[in-house]
Amino acid sequence: MAKAAKVQYQCDQCGATYPKWAGQCSDCGAWNSLSEARVAPPSKRPVGYAGESGDVTVRKLSEVGAETQSRINTGISELNRVLGTGLVEGSVVLLGGDPGIGKSTLLIQMLAMLAASHPVLYVSGEESAEQIGLRARRLGLDAGDLGLLTETSIERVLALASSAKPRIMVVDSIQTMYTEMIQSAPGGVAQVRESTAQLVRFAKQTGTCVILVGHVTKEGNLAGPRVLEHMVDTVLYFEGEAGSQFRLIRTMKNRFGAVNELGLFAMTDQGLKPVTNPSAIFLSRHEEPVSGSAILVTREGSRPLLVEVQALVDSSPLSNPRRVSLGLEQNRLSMLLAVLHRHAGVGMYDQDVYVNVVGGVRITETAADLPVLLSVLSSFRDRPLSRHLAAFGEVGLSGEIRPVPNGEERIREAVKHGFTRILVPSANKPKSSFDGVEIVPVQRLSEAISHTE
Secondary structure: OOOOOEEEEEEOOOOOEEOOOOOEOOOOOOEOOEEEEEEOOOOOOOOOOOOOOOOOOOOOHHHOOOOOOOEEOOOOHHHHHHHOOOEEOOOEEEEEEOOOOOHHHHHHHHHHHHOOOOOEEEEEOOOOHHHHHHHHHHOOOOOOOOEEEEOOEHHHHHHHHHHHOOOEEEEEOHHHOEOOOOOOOOOOHHHHHHHHHHHHHHHHHHOOEEEEEEOEOOOOOEOOOOHHHHHOOEEEEEEOOOOOOEEEEEEEEEOOOOOOOEEEEEEEOOEEEEOOOOHHHHOOOOOOOOOOEEEEEEEEOOEEEEEEEEEEEEEOOOOOOOEEEEOOOHHHHHHHHHHHHHHHOOOOOOEEEEEEEHHHOOOOOHHHHHHHHHHHHHHHHOOOOOOOEEEOOEEOOOOEEEOOOOHHHHHHHHHHOOOOEEEEEHHHOOOOOOOOOEEEEEOEHHHHHHOOO
């Protein structure tokens, strides 16, 4: 009599396994995340995960060749930027984003450009070949040489890819793929992890660049176990507001380039078009000076950006005034308001404070501290700042203005867009001068406020 398959329960968030169901995962603390999975009998696992095959021996680092990784130009400038000047042969890229944000559109555009010079393969587990063809025709793409495969079995995909020998392969999406080595349903933790492992092994051994499309959860994180992000070489997040035509791609991990790079695209009827001058989009040139607006010189990856920070301060009817920030960390806003009260004598304890970064950009660096406080103070006093003023700098708890990296590059970006007065930390004062531009170095918050009055 055949032995019944063993049943266990697996966490959809972290991949931990349990012999019986429970309401909460004891490893990661997630609720209602355990799902049933059947355990297949043990099978022989393939070797050579990192590209080695045959007899593997220990080698010294001095014996390993240091050849430069060859890169493939995608034909899309902003995509090259976030990837680190292009696709690396044998690399695995994970692209995540909300449904309908443009992941498949961008990848179809890229493959259509590369199909003329490289063998490419688009593997779809969600759409039929007719749907993909309709999209390509709607975008006006010349994709006659693009290889297309609609399959969800990872063994079948790899067998066909081995015979087609593509240089770039897109898998849309990894959650639809399944392997016959595991008995659970597609989309489960074990299926996603094993399917990705086989694709990574294939990429390293054949030199094929593999791009995986990943679903995201309601919180905006990539669905599946976090180990998925550790297995791939590059992790990209597609971001964008529902009502905005602009889309952002942010690099969260890159083994071949800088992280936190930002690529900006505009969604048009012809697909996604790269935006080469994002500062011009994030700046709102008001016809007349308005209160509560300050210009921040920030830096995303290797690119300086000019972004407008807007603030609205209004008397609060509540015992606990509201502190709302979009694009900035809310706890840091509360801390900056306390510094403003302690070291500048301006209290916001009876005021609602709303801060917004124009364009949907998320600012994570501390260089935004000084512009945020200047915009809040401008709204509170109803006094507009100069239209030709830009600023950057970190504000410490003792009221000092601390330096930030790459100060001179930020100043050049502001000068390029016509700003003639720039507030900078004293330690970021440039050694050379700029014609027609007043660089104002400040050491204390009170000093910075006095230069705006």
